[in-house]
Amino acid sequence: MTSAIEVHDISKSFGENLVLDRLQLSVSQGEIFALLGPNGAGKTTTIEILTTLVLPDSGQALVKGYDVVQDSTQVKRRISVTGQSAAVDEVLTGYENLIMFGRLMGLRTPEAKDRARELLKQFDLDDAKNRRVATYSGGMRRRLDLALSIVRHPEILFLDEPTTGLDPRSRQDLWHLIRALAKGGTTIFLTTQYLEEADQLADRIAVLDHGRIVAIGSAGDLKKQVGDEYLEIRTRTGDICTTFPIDGSVASVQAALHSLDERFHHALVSIRRPTIDDVFLNLTSAPTNRQPTEHAQGEEQ
Amino acid sequence: MTTTASHSAMSVPARPNLVAEKVLIHRSLIRSIRDAESLLMAILLPVALMLVFTLVFGGAISAAGDYVDYVVPGIILTCAGFGASTTATFVANDMQRGIIKRLRTMPIRANAVLTGHVIASVARNLVATTVVIAVALIIGFKPQWSLVAWLGVLGLITLYILAITYLFAAIGLAAGSAEAASGYGFVLLFLPYLSSAFVPIETMPAWIQPIALHQPITPIIETIRSLLLGASEPVPAMTAVIWCIAILAGAMTWGAWLFRRKAPGRS
Structure with missing residues (x-):
């Protein structure tokens, strides 16, 4: 399978601060790849290097086989980027924004108008098409931003934290749109700080920490590395009484609950999944002083 | 729904020439018309300023009532400064919003976005200048009517506005935020007051006179005044043009450098 993106030993510092440390990764054609990491892990810098905005200090990055430094124009012709802030013109309407970017991408005016109307429908912005973007909600702006990125179908779409700051409903809408794009054959490279987002969207997830990939694999692989789901029993005051490892099935939950006697009838039940915190605390090299977790206690049961 | 789901993702063809400039000039012009506050300010402020100077201060400055003849060039230049200063805010805003970043990831000349803002500003300011001159004529401005002189005035004013x-x-690129941009720009707006725009330099304190004499606004004002009223002394047209071109060249170099510095300038 051909690689859409290949990164070999990329390093980048800003002043004293080493942001990317001999980064290695490869993304296959047509895949949804998520770069997961906390703030400051180097996610945005990675995207900026791959989209020709920032020069690496050393190493090589290829996008569709073209070097991001030597052949930046070839790279630019094959990619689109949706950054963290919705890069849309507030004074123009949604329709005008789409026409403008269509024209910039080489469509003639009638083509750009047709494409704009098509995208407005597809992204559920038809009712708002003649309103200035300044009046749009956060979710609408992000949808418009995404629509602008695919005016001319890019081969690779980069999404830098596409849903940060959105309400759950808007986030779902955006995930839906991103999945549809991937189905159409677009390779998607996204960054996120939410495990759930990576989990929902990505075929493969790379965990980035201090400029290095500390784990890579499917969502399932990563969660296994941090531990399974578990059932937690707490008192009304929030103290944990006991936990049980479960595999997510009804049977495992039933078995766990059956083992509780009437002392626990007023206790609270919740299901815990590995969180982004767990992933980081477990995968990052710097050990933190997190003592054996509740999960470990669960295993004692 | 599936229209986007094109199975053959196509790459963008080579860009036809000057499309980016055309599209982004169009964008900035639409914005200028829609940004009612700025547009109103660009036109009303010069008129208001001129009325204040001629009707309110004019009597004290020149009892003969011909102050309007003296002050028109100064008003035009002062207001061109105000009108142009909004460009800093617009550029800083594009920077902050990520629009410039987005353009840079596209296979186009991203700095066409600056061209767009600059051309729109020139257009706005020329409209404002026309209105100022029209109002001046109504309140008694009596210029000489020579086509060559007026073409010279138009050329020099356009060059000054452009510069x-x-x-x-460039200030907008350097500032980082729209608020900072309008702050930095403010300093420039004082230059006309320290020139021969409103009162003759001879009437200023001795220590200010060299500053007033050797700053760009004074030769530009003097040239425009000579062209409009007929020259009574040698016209410093050459100095005026050289100042404008020097400012323009400096600003373009600085702007290009800033554009590169904010990202590796390859396109």
């Missing part, structure tokens, strides 16, 4: 707008565009 100062480009300078404000």
Whole structure:
């Protein structure tokens, strides 16, 4: 399978601060790849290097086989980027924004108008098409931003934290749109700080920490590395009484609950999944002083 | 729904020439018309300023009532400064919002976005200048009517607006935020007051006179005044043009450098 993106030993510092440390990764054609990491892990810098905005200090990055430094124009012709802030013109309407970017991408005016109307429908912005973007909600702006990125179908779409700051409903809408794009054959490279987002969207997830990939694999692989789901029993005051490892099935939950006697009838039940915190605390090299977790206690049961 | 789901993702063809410039100039012009506040300010402020100077201060400055003849060039230049200063805000805003970043990831000349803002500013300011001159004529401005002189005035004013707008565009790139951009630009707006725009330099304190004499606004004002009223002394047209071109060249170089510095300038 051909690689859409290949990164070999990329390093980048800003002043004293080493942001990317001999980064290695490869993304296959047509895949949804998520770069997961906390703030400051180097996610945005990675995207900026791959989209020709920032020069690496050393190493090589290829996008569709073209070097991001030597052949930046070839790279630019094959990619689109949706950054963290919705890069849309507030004074123009949604329709005008789409026409403008269509024209910039080489469509003639009638083509750009047709494409704009098509995208407005597809992204559920038809009712708002003649309103200035300044009046749009956060979710609408992000949808418009995404629509602008695919005016001319890019081969690779980069999404830098596409849903940060959105309400759950808007986030779902955006995930839906991103999945549809991937189905159409677009390779998607996204960054996120939410495990759930990576989990929902990505075929493969790379965990980035201090400029290095500390784990890579499917969502399932990563969660296994941090531990399974578990059932937690707490008192009304929030103290944990006991936990049980479960595999997510009804049977495992039933078995766990059956083992509780009437002392626990007023206790609270919740299901815990590995969180982004767990992933980081477990995968990052710097050990933190997190003592054996509740999960470990669960295993004692 | 599936229209996007094209199975053959196509790559963008080579860009036809000057499309980016055309599209982004169009964008900035639409914005200028829609941004009612700025547009109103660009036109009303010069008129208001001129009325204040001629009707309110004019009597004290020149009892003969011909102050309007003296002050028109100064008003035009002062207001061109105000009008151009909004360019800094617009550019800083594009920077902050990520629009410039987005353009840079596209296979186009991203700095066409600056061209767009600059051309729109020149257009706005020329409209404002026309209105100022029209109002001046109504309240008694009596210029000489020579086509050559008026073409010279138009040329020099356009060149000045272009230069100062480009300078404000570069300030917008340097500032990082729209608020900071309008702050930095403010300093430039004082230059006309320290020139022969409103009162003759001979009437200023001795220590200010060299500053007033050797700053760009004074030769530009003097040239425009000579062209409009008929020259009574040697016209410093050459100095005026050289100042404008120097400012323009400096601002373009600075702007290009800033554009590169904010990202590796390859396109």
